[in-house]
Amino acid sequence: MERWKGRVALVTGASAGIGAAVCKVLVEAGMNVVGAARGVEKIEILANSLHDAKGTLTAVKCDVTKEEDIYNLFREIKGKFGGVDICVNNAGISYDKTLLDGSVAEWRNMTDVNIIAPCICSKLSIESMRERGIDDGHIINVNSTSGHRVSGFAEVHFYAGTKYALTAITEGLRQEMRELKSHIRISKISPGFVETEFFTRMFSSNEEKAQEIYKSRMFLQPEDIANSVLHIISSPPHVEINDILVRPTEQAS
Ligand SMILES: NC(=O)c1ccc[n+]([C@@H]2O[C@H](COP(=O)([O-])OP(=O)(O)OC[C@H]3O[C@@H](n4cnc5c(N)ncnc54)[C@H](OP(=O)(O)O)[C@@H]3O)[C@@H](O)[C@H]2O)c1
Structure with a gap:
């Protein structure tokens, strides 16, 4: 991890759950982390709690469904820190609707957050790395077991579609980097199930259902996923970890 000290990581969806945990471990490892989300106040509270850590956390308000917000985010990072060395595309959402019940607005929103935003952030991060001659940068997409199999949980069927797309896009980007003879790594x-705000948000109109899910099984903790991020970025230059598929022990499918 020594080589990452003082370097810059962007984490989207930094205001809660996995994103907040990833920000914490990267700041503790000495990185200058830019945390982006709409709920910027929560990131500022996290930043204050990390005041004595080796690195820093800077909160930037960004709605990733708004293209201009993402461009402003990258302009701000360039102005303050020079550019991005690691980009963790983590922001993601699901609604609680089956394909038969869902609305076009909800499908568009999931597409914007779960697919389009990681594409824009990856493109701009790689541009930032290449214009500064950075050849050891890293893009990490937070996907899901839903990007690997279609579960019987009908409410996540469209969400699974977005995560399957992210599976294809991650591998496509990896191949494009190899084509360029770049050593920027794509992971x-x-x-599987992680105890975050994900299901509370998904079932925002039915809080009981979210609580039922949280009580139904053993969950991973956001820190478990943050540790996977550390594992990925601390691997030696000749190792590109393409995927870490991780479930709570009690999760069957
Ligand atoms: N929890 C699970 O069981 C689980 C399982 C597999 C994969 N994942 C994936 O893990 C990632 C993180 O989810 P989580 O579980 O940590 O969920 P979470 O606790 O609900 O956090 C979601 C984060 O995404 C951000 N976000 C949502 N919409 C956004 C928007 N329009 N613009 C900017 N940020 C936005 C939220 O920030 P604001 O609302 O403040 O903007 C929040 O910081 C997602 O990609 C999710 O698909 C989660």
Whole structure:
């Protein structure tokens, strides 16, 4: 991890769950982390709690469904820190609707957050790395077991579609980097159930259902996924970890 000290990581969806945990471990490892989300106040609270850590956390307000917000985010990073060395595309959402019940607005929103935003952030991060001659940068997409199999949980069927797309996009980007003879690495992490705000947000109109899910089984903790990020970025230059598929021990499918 020594080589990452003082360097810059962007983490989207930094205001809660996995994103907040990833920010914490990267700041503790000495990185200058830019955490982006709409709920910027929560990132500022986290930043204050990390005041004595080796690195820093800077909160930037960004709605990743808004292209201009993402461009502003990258302009701010360039102005303050020079550019991005690691990009963790973590922001992601699901609604609680089956394909038969879902609305076009919800499908568009999931597409924007779960697919389009990681594409824009990856493209701009790689541009930032290449214009500064950075050849050891890293893109990490937070995918899901839903990017690997279609579960019987009908409410996540469209979400699974977005995560399957992210599976294809992550591998496509990896191949494009090899084509360029670049050593920038492309990875993803595919978690099963993690105890975050994900299901509370998904079932925002039915809090009981979210609580039922949280009580139904053993969950991974956000720190487990943050540790996978550390594992990926601390691997030696000749090792590109393409995916870490991780489930809670009690998760069957
Ligand atoms: N929890 C699980 O069981 C699980 C399992 C597999 C994969 N994942 C994946 O893990 C990632 C993180 O999810 P989580 O579990 O940590 O969920 P979470 O606790 O609900 O956090 C979601 C994060 O995404 C951000 N976000 C949502 N919409 C956004 C938007 N329009 N613009 C900017 N940021 C936005 C939220 O920030 P604001 O609302 O403040 O903007 C929040 O910081 C997601 O990609 C999810 O698909 C989660």
